[in-house]
Amino acid sequence: MTARMIMKLQVTAARLATPDVLHVELVHPLRPELPEWTAGAHVDLRLPDGRVRQYSLCGDPDDRAKYEIAIKREDDGRGGSRWAHEHLKEGVTAHVSSPRNNLPLSETATRYVLVAGGIGITPFVSMARTLAKQNKNFTLHYCARSADNAPLLRELREICGDQLKCWFSREGARFNPQTIGAYQDGTHVYVCGPERLLEAVQASLSDWPEDHVHGEVFQLTLDENFKAEPFEATIASTGERLLVPADRSLLEVLRSSGFVMPSSCELGICGSCECGYRDGIVIHRDKVLSVSKRQDRLMPCVSRARVAVTLDL
Numbered sequence: 272m273t274a275r276m277i278m279k280l281q282v283t284a285a286r287l288a289t290p291d292v293l294h295v296e297l298v299h300p301l302r303p304e305l306p307e308w309t310a311g312a313h314v315d316l317r318l319p320d321g322r323v324r325q326y327s328l329c330g331d332p333d334d335r336a337k338y339e340i341a342i343k344r345e346d347d348g349r350g351g352s353r354w355a356h357e358h359l360k361e362g363v364t365a366h367v368s369s370p371r372n373n374l375p376l377s378e379t380a381t382r383y384v385l386v387a388g389g390i391g392i393t394p395f396v397s398m399a400r401t402l403a404k405q406n407k408n409f410t411l412h413y414c415a416r417s418a419d420n421a422p423l424l425r426e427l428r429e430i431c432g433d434q435l436k437c438w439f440s441r442e443g444a445r446f447n448p449q450t451i452g453a454y455q456d457g458t459h460v461y462v463c464g465p466e467r468l469l470e471a472v473q474a475s476l477s478d479w480p481e482d483h484v485h486g487e488v489f490q491l492t493l494d495e496n497f498k499a500e501p502f503e504a505t506i507a508s509t510g511e512r513l514l515v516p517a518d519r520s521l522l523e524v525l526r527s528s529g530f531v532m533p534s535s536c537e538l539g540i541c542g543s544c545e546c547g548y549r550d551g552i553v554i555h556r557d558k559v560l561s562v563s564k565r566q567d568r569l570m571p572c573v574s575r576a577r578v579a580v581t582l583d584l
C-alpha cells in the first residue's frame with residue numbers, strides 16, 4: 272500500500288440533500304481535471320486535527336472536473352461528520368486524498384445486484400451511472416426510513432428508472448435478502464450500509480461463491496467482549512522481533528519501530544494499512560478483507576495474532 276496524494280480542493284457547493292446529509296462538490300482551484308477514479312471509489316477527507324474520514328465519491332466518474340461526496344451527520348459519532356457539516360461551506364478549502372477503490376465493479380459479471388442501507392447508497396450512485404451507461408443488467412435496492420431520508424434519490428430515479436427498488440420502512444416496506452434469489456452464474460452482489468445489513472445479506476447468500484458477494488461497512492459495531500492479548504511480530508526480511516503489548520495495535524508498534532505504514536481510518540474499514548503475513552494465527556478484526564485475502568493479508572490497525580505472526584515486511 273502506498274500513501275495517497277493529499278490535494279487542497281475548493282468547496283464549490285454544499286447543500287443539504289436530506290435534513291442530516293450534506294452533499295458537497297469539490298474542485299481543484301488551478302487544475303481543470305482531478306485524478307481519475309472508477310465507480311465505488313472513496314476519498315479521504317483530512318480534518319484539521321489530522322484525523323481522516325472516508326467518503327465515497329457519488330458523482331460521475333466521467334466528470335473529471337469535480338468530486339462529489341455526501342456526508343451524514345452523526346451527532347454521536349467521532350466528530351468528523353459534525354465538523355464537516357459545520358465547516359464545509361462554499362469557498363472553503365478541504366484537504367482531500369486522491370481516490371482509492373475498495374469496492375470495484377466486476378468487469379465480467381452479467382448481472383449486478385446492489386443493496387444500500389441509508390448513507391451506504393453513496394458508492395452505488397456512481398456504480399449505477401456506470402452500469403446504466405454500459406447497458407448492464409442491474410438492480411439497485413435502496414433501504415431507508417422514508418423518501419425524505421433517502422439522499423440522492425432524485426438522481427437515482429433518473430439514472431436507474433425501474434431498476435431502482437426502494438424499501439422505505441416507514442411505509443412498511445422492508446428489504447428481504449431472499450429477494451436476491453438463488454445463485455446464478457455471472458451474478459455479483461454489492462452491499463453497503465450498516466454492518467447488520469451486510470451480515471444479513473451475507474448470511475442469506477452463504478452458499479454463493481465468496482468472490483461474488485462484495486461489501487463495504489459504513490457503521491462499525493465494536494466487539495466489546497474482545498480481549499486483546501500480547502503477541503510477537505517477526506519481520507520476515509530482517510528477523511527482527513517486536514512485542515505487541517495488549518494495549519497497543521500492531522500498526523502503532525510497527526510505526527514506533529521505524530516502519531512507514533500508511534493508514535487512514537484505523538478502524539479496519541478503509542484498507543489503507545493492508546500488510547502481508549507468512550505464518551501465524553491472525554485474529555482478523557477488519558471489515559475490508561475477503562476470506563481468501565485473509566489467508567496472507569491483514570490490517571495491522573485492528574488485527575492481532577495468537578502468540579506470534581511473521582510479517583511480509
Ligand code: FES
Pocket residue numbers: 533534535536537538539540541542543544545557559570571572573
Ligand atoms: S487504517 Fe483503515 S483499515 Fe487500517
